[in-house]
Each structure stands twice: as C-alpha cells, then as structure tokens.
Amino acid sequence: MADTILEVKNLTKYFKTKHGMLHAVDGINFKLARGKTLGLVGESGCGKSTTGRTILRLIEPTAGEIIFEGKDINKLSRSELRHARKDMQLIFQDPYSSLDPRKTVSQIISEPIIANKILKTSADIDARVAELMSTVGLAARLFNAYPHELDGGRRQRIGIARALAMEPKFIVCDEPVSALDVSIQAQILNLLKELQAEFNLSYIFITHDLSVVNHFSDEIAVMYLGKIVEKAPAEQLFDNPLHPYTKALLSAIPIPELGAKKERILIQGEITSPINPPDECRFYKRCNYACDRCKALPELKEIAPDHFVACHLVGEI
Amino acid sequence: MLLLTRASKRAIRSEVNAVETVKRKFTAAELQQYKKRSMFGEVWRNYKKSPSAMIGLVVLVIIIVVAIVAQFIYDYDTDIVQQNIKERFQTPSAEHPFGTDQYGRDVLTRVLYGAKYSLAVGIVSVAISCVLGSSLGLIAGYYGGFTENLILRVCEVFAGIPSVLLGIAIMSAFGQSIVVLMFAIGLVYVPMFARTARAAVLPVRDQEYIEAARVSGVGDLKIIFGHVLPNAMSPIIVQVTMGVANGILTASSLSFLGLGVPVPAPEWGAMLSGGREFIRDYGYLTLFPGLAIMITVLVFNLMGDGLRDALDPKLKQ
Numbered sequence: 312m313a314d315t316i317l318e319v320k321n322l323t324k325y326f327k328t329k330h331g332m333l334h335a336v337d338g339i340n341f342k343l344a345r346g347k348t349l350g351l352v353g354e355s356g357c358g359k360s361t362t363g364r365t366i367l368r369l370i371e372p373t374a375g376e377i378i379f380e381g382k383d384i385n386k387l388s389r390s391e392l393r394h395a396r397k398d399m400q401l402i403f404q405d406p407y408s409s410l411d412p413r414k415t416v417s418q419i420i421s422e423p424i425i426a427n428k429i430l431k432t433s434a435d436i437d438a439r440v441a442e443l444m445s446t447v448g449l450a451a452r453l454f455n456a457y458p459h460e461l462d463g464g465r466r467q468r469i470g471i472a473r474a475l476a477m478e479p480k481f482i483v484c485d486e487p488v489s490a491l492d493v494s495i496q497a498q499i500l501n502l503l504k505e506l507q508a509e510f511n512l513s514y515i516f517i518t519h520d521l522s523v524v525n526h527f528s529d530e531i532a533v534m535y536l537g538k539i540v541e542k543a544p545a546e547q548l549f550d551n552p553l554h555p556y557t558k559a560l561l562s563a564i565p566i567p568e569l570g571a572k573k574e575r576i577l578i579q580g581e582i583t584s585p586i587n588p589p590d591e592c593r594f595y596k597r598c599n600y601a602c603d604r605c606k607a608l609p610e611l612k613e614i615a616p617d618h619f620v621a622c623h624l625v626g627e628i
Numbered sequence: 629m630l631l632l633t634r635a636s637k638r639a640i641r642s643e644v645n646a647v648e649t650v651k652r653k654f655t656a657a658e659l660q661q662y663k664k665r666s667m668f669g670e671v672w673r674n675y676k677k678s679p680s681a682m683i684g685l686v687v688l689v690i691i692i693v694v695a696i697v698a699q700f701i702y703d704y705d706t707d708i709v710q711q712n713i714k715e716r717f718q719t720p721s722a723e724h725p726f727g728t729d730q731y732g733r734d735v736l737t738r739v740l741y742g743a744k745y746s747l748a749v750g751i752v753s754v755a756i757s758c759v760l761g762s763s764l765g766l767i768a769g770y771y772g773g774f775t776e777n778l779i780l781r782v783c784e785v786f787a788g789i790p791s792v793l794l795g796i797a798i799m800s801a802f803g804q805s806i807v808v809l810m811f812a813i814g815l816v817y818v819p820m821f822a823r824t825a826r827a828a829v830l831p832v833r834d835q836e837y838i839e840a841a842r843v844s845g846v847g848d849l850k851i852i853f854g855h856v857l858p859n860a861m862s863p864i865i866v867q868v869t870m871g872v873a874n875g876i877l878t879a880s881s882l883s884f885l886g887l888g889v890p891v892p893a894p895e896w897g898a899m900l901s902g903g904r905e906f907i908r909d910y911g912y913l914t915l916f917p918g919l920a921i922m923i924t925v926l927v928f929n930l931m932g933d934g935l936r937d938a939l940d941p942k943l944k945q
C-alpha cells in the first residue's frame with residue numbers, strides 16, 4: 312500500500328487480573344491506507360474496542376508499535392501525544408454516555424477547539440461550531456440544546472461533529488451505530504461515508520454487525536480472542552471466507568428474502584478464557600474442524616493477495 | 629441492514645433528504661437568535677420555580693439584613709453584654725418579647741445581634757471545608773490508585789478523631805478567636821467532604837464523556853473541574869447544606885466548652901448552653917436561640933435542595 316496512514320505492529324495489551332494475565336489484544340498487525348476504512352469485526356469481548364483505544368493510547372499498550380504518519384505513537388511524550396491526537400479522534404458507541412449531560416451542544420463541539428487553542432475569539436468559535444453542525448446535519452436551533460433533549464441519532468451527530476472539530480485525518484469509530492435503531496443507523500453510516508469522501512478520512516470501524524461493515528469497509532479484519540483470525544478486502548471476505556470462525560459468522564447474517572433457506576453453521580462449546588489462554592489455536596475448543604494440528608497457535612498467513620488467514624487447515628475445509 | 633424492506637428504505641431516504649436540507653451555512657444573524665442562554669440566568673430561572681427554595685432564599689436574606697441592621701441599632705456594651713440583675717428571668721412580654729436571661733439581658737436583642745456570629749461561622753467554615761475537602765475528594769476519585777489511597781487514609785485518620793476534640797485541639801493550639809474557630813470547624817469537616825466528593829466522582833469517572841474530553845486534548849484539571857465536578861455536584865451540595873448546620877452546632881458546642889466565641893458574646897450556641905441550666909424553669913432561654921439555629925439550618929437546606937435541582941439541566945421543564 313503506497314500511502315499508509317497507520318501501521319500497527321504486534322500490538323499487545325494484557326490486563327492484570329486476580330487470576331492471571333487477561334490477553335485482550337494479542338499481537339495484532341495491520342496497515343490502514345489513507346482515505347480507506349478497515350472494519351474490525353468480532354464478538355463481544357474479543358478485544359475490538361481495546362484495540363481502538365490502544366491505538367489512540369487511551370489505554371497504554373503492553374507492547375507493540377503504532378506508527379501513525381511515520382511517528383510511533385507509543386513513544387510520544389504527553390504533550391506530543393496531545394498534539395498528535397488532533398489528527399486522530401474517536402467516535403463512541405453510546406451517544407448517551409459520551410456526551411456530558413451538563414454541557415450544551417455548542418459547548419460539547421467547541422471543547423476540542425478551545426482545549427487546543429485553535430481559535431481565539433468566541434465569535435470565531437461559534438462560527439466554526441455552526442459550520443460543524445451544518446456539516447453533520449444538525450439544525451442551528453440546537454446550538455444551545457442539551458444532549459438529553461435530543462434523540463440518539465442527533466446525539467451521535469454531536470459526537471461526530473466533536474470528532475471532526477480538530478480536522479482529524481483518522482477516526483476510530485467504536486461501534487458508532489450499534490446503539491441506534493436501523494433507520495438512524497443508515498443515516499449515520501451515510502453521513503460517515505460522505506465525510507470520508509469530503510475530508511479524505513481514514514476509519515477504523517469497529518463493529519459486531521457484519522452487514523454494517525460489509526457496506527462500509529474496504530478491508531475487514533475478523534478478531535477472535537485478541538487475535539486477528541482473518542483479514543481480507545471486504546468483498547473477498549464475504550465471497551470466500553476461509554477461517555471456520557468467519558464462515559460461521561457470515562452464515563449468521565439473515566437473508567432479506569422470504570423463504571430463503573441457508574445453511575447455518577453453529578458454533579458450539581464455550582469461548583476459551585482470555586486469561587492465560589493455552590498456546591493452541593484460540594478457536595480450537597469451538598471449531599468444528601479442530602484436529603491435533605490445531606494445538607499449535609497458527610500464524611496469520613497470506614493465502615491469496617491481501618487475504619490473510621490464521622488457520623492450519625486452510626484449503627482443506 | 630440487509631433486512632430493510634423497500635418501504636423502509638424509502639422512509640430512510642426521505643429522512644436523509646430532510647437532513648440534507650439542514651446542511652447549509654448559517655448566517656451570523658441566525659446564530660444570534662440561538663445565542664448563549666446565560667448559565668447564571670438559566671440556573672436562576674429554574675431556581676425561581678421552586679417555592680420552597682425561594683422561601684429559603686427570602687428568609688436567608690431577612691436573616692442577613694437583620695444581622696447587619698442589628699450591628700447599627702444595638703450598642704454591644706450597653707445592649708448586649710451589660711448585666712441588669714433587676715430584670716433577670718423575665719418571661720416573654722411586650723417589653724421583652726423573648727424574655728430576659730439570668731443576667732437580665734434581653735434575649736431578643738441578643739438573638740438578633742448574634743446572627744452574625746452563627747452565620748459567619750457556619751458559612752465560612754463550610755466554605756473552607758467544602759473547597760479543601762471536595763478538591764481532595766475529586767483528585768482522589770479521579771486519579772485513583774495510590775493518590776486515592778493516600779488521601780482517603782489520611783482523611784480516615786482525621787475522621788476518627790471526634791470533631792469536638794479535634795476542634796478543641798486546634799483552638800487551644802492557635803488561640804481563641806472567631807477566625808481560628810472558623811478554621812478549626814472548617815478543618816474538622818474536611819474528611820467528610822473529601823469522602824462525599826470521592827464517592828460522587830466514582831460513577832462519573834468511567835463515563836465516556838470523560839474519555840472523550842481526554843481525546844479532545846483537555847487537560848486533567850479542566851476535566852476535573854469542567855466535567856467531573858458539575859456531574860458530581862448534587863451530593864456535595866447536600867453536604868454543604870448539612871455542613872452549615874453542623875458548623876453552627878459544632879461552634880455552639882465549642883462555645884459551650886468555653887473554646888468558641890469568647891463568652892459574653894451572644895453567639896447562639898453559647899446562649900443555648902448558657903440557658904441549659906435553667907431549662908426546667910425558664911425554657912424560653914434555650915427555645916429562642918435554638919429556634920434561631922433551627923430556622924437558619926432549615927433555610928440552608930431548602931436553598932441547597934433548590935440549587936441542586938436548578939443546576940441539573942435534566943430536571944428542566
């Protein structure tokens with residue numbers, strides 16, 4: 312990829328718990344091209360959100376490199392980090408808890424502008440806030456509204472406007488639509504798409520909803536228990552899933568057609584505990600194809616161009 | 629999203645179009661129309677809506693006015709402290725509406741004149757303990773870990789010493805005066821505020837809007853006082869109103885022990901304890917200063933409740 316905005320190398324985050332090390336993110340690698348979207352998919356607790364937050368260094372990584380525009384985010388001092396964060400922002404999952412209930416819409420959106428001293432006079436700030444509000448499709452009359460007076464979709468627009476305030480180059484979208492109902496989801500996704508085209512934004516789009524990520528991503532990485540198990544361009548992943556876990560996930564997407572029959576691959580058994588997991592394939596205990604070879608941890612290998620899979624049995628199943 | 633029927637897709641499109649019309653530049657004049665509802669005006673408008681809070685405010689103003697006027701119409705040496713044995717223990721009458729005490733001094737005059745001591749001690753001591761204690765509690769709650777442990781353990785040590793005993797220690801170390809009294813009482817109640825504030829911070833600390841502020845590049849201090857404090861305010865305000873009451877009562881106990889406001893001064897607590905010996909025969913000696921304390925405390929409670937509600941934008945009609 313010619314123009315890489317973000318490269319993550321061997322990113323690892325372990326949390327200390329009473330029972331041992333919780334492997335939330337376990338040595339993941341990926342690259343993100345400028346203006347593109349990487350979808351990060353996986354079930355609850357697989358480390359998607361931790362990955363997103365670790366990239367922004369809201370959580371300190373245990374190991375690994377996060378190279379954003381040629382600089383290792385991990386090695387920045389506090390003030391350098393503050394500077395770097397102007398270019399990297401986060402959109403939150405829950406538009407109810409991510410907006411301070413005691414601040415008005417304009418106060419929320421102007422916060423990053425004031426904190427980073429981008430604009431000085433209050434007239435300039437107000438004008439910029441109004442501009443941002445119109446960019447994300449919020450009416451000017453909401454300028455002094457409080458978040459609780461608004462519905463989920465509008466609240467999420469506020470969160471997006473806040474993230475855009477610094478004119479970032481890269482945004483981590485942490486399940487930005489999963490707290491919204493379906494019609495609003497479409498609005499917000501369209502908005503994010505438009506903004507991407509307008510400002511040449513790069514997204515990491517975290518979600519557990521495969522149908523959302525299909526429409527949205529250029530490339531998709533499937534996570535399972537802190538590891539990327541499969542990574543491929545979106546279409547290729549949907550047409551030709553290779554990892555048993557990806558296959559099962561895709562088979563779970565409902566088909567919007569009456570009477571359509573589709574074979575469901577059911578995943579059985581219990582998820583391996585992320586606390587001190589054994590050195591076998593993370594999916595070993597639930598995989599329908601598990602065999603002795605799976606007792607060794609598989610590497611993420613390039614099977615086809617840009618299509619990476621971490622499974623010993625690729626091609627055999 | 630694959631589930632969308634044609635009808636719901638149409639509905640979404642019309643909604644999206646409706647949003648599109650919002651997307652345009654706002655003129656300055658348009659914005660002016662929605663311009664800043666002032667914070668103070670807002671709070672005041674809400675405060676006015678509560679009858680009990682307004683009663684509290686009006687009565688407090690009356691008490692303050694009386695306290696000030698009493699300074700000018702009564703002479704301390706002749707009206708307040710001069711003994712007049714001939715007229716001792718007169719029950720309430722037209723001439724002495726609150727009766728006279730064991731030295732023949734008019735109780736009404738003394739109660740009115742004494743308002744300044746109790747108000748000053750109550751308000752100043754709470755201000756001291758609130759500012760110190762809340763700051764400590766906010767810092768402890770926000771940072772957690774070692775800082776939290778240190779602050780809380782020190783507070784517990786101080787909270788373990790009975791408040792009157794601690795007051796006595798401070799008073800005897802720094803001498804007997806009303807200023808020292810204020811500081812002594814203020815320090816005594818620091819741990820209470822610290823623990824209240826810290827407990828109030830805990831649920832706020834993990835909210836996503838705190839994380840959002842951090843991503844926006846807002847400094848720790850600004851987060852603590854701009855986001856955490858406003859959202860953790862209610863219990864602190866309740867604590868303030870109770871603190872005023874406690875402050876007045878502790879001042880009274882210290883006065884009773886001869887360590888508060890020096891003796892002939894008509895501090896309410898001192899009057900209360902002076903009249904205690906005669907409570908069987910001349911109950912009014914304790915009744916009127918007691919009522920004065922009670923009304924003052926009640927007034928602060930009413931105002932505190934009103935203020936707490938007025939500061940919460942969610943309770944707005």
